[in-house]
């Protein structure tokens with residue numbers, strides 16, 4: 001277990017109190033549920049620690065997340081990046097959203113077992129929630145491995161308050177994605193403030209986090225109805 005602590009120290013995160021035990025239990029639940037429902041292709045302990053847990057927390061390379069009071073993770077799947085962020089930053093109120101109900105059942109089990117009182121999981125599509133009570137309510141929206149940047153900005157930016165931002169976790173081809181999402185980001189009220197590139201520790205994976213600031217309210221035209229943002233990207 002000390003290895004996880006050392007790994008997190010590489011990105012300046014101190015796993016104090018019972019945080020290390022929580023990550024351990026999260027791993028066990030992930031493996032247990034993965035045998036019944038498809039949650040992740042990565043199951044090896046070290047790989048989960050690095051490619052899921054550490055990667056989820058790499059947002060701290062891009063932003064001072066401690067200053068935010070709430071965050072929404074869109075298309076969280078088995079809880080990435082939202083659950084690792086919730087374990088390390090218990091003062092941030094975290095909303096997890098996913099369109100697959102079985103994944104949300106898994107998330108509710110993790111929330112109960114780990115006693116994550118700062119987290120709530122919801123079942124539904126971003127296109128629907130983004131027009132409802134969660135619209136423009138969050139300091140940060142995060143999303144990893146859900147869609148191309150143009151589609152993702154339409155799904156995510158409606159949740160962000162004015163002055164807040166959307167952080168997209170990306171890997172390869174980030175430059176092309178940024179170029180082709182330019183028009184969509186502008187239409188949706190966003191502006192790219194930074195693209196932070198780094199290599200995931202203990203790997204040779206190139207990772208990027210694209211930070212999009214919300215500089216204007218998003219028009220009520222967006223998000224369009226479920227499925228349209230991915231079928232017809234702006």
Ligand code: SAM
Nearest residue numbers: 075076077080098099100124125126144145146
């Ligand atoms: N973010 C997780 C990760 O990095 O491991 C899961 C990635 S998984 C490839 C994509 C997830 O996004 C799936 O769990 C899927 O159900 C969810 N998803 C896709 N489109 C969505 C939408 N429009 N609204 C909400 N969830 C969506």
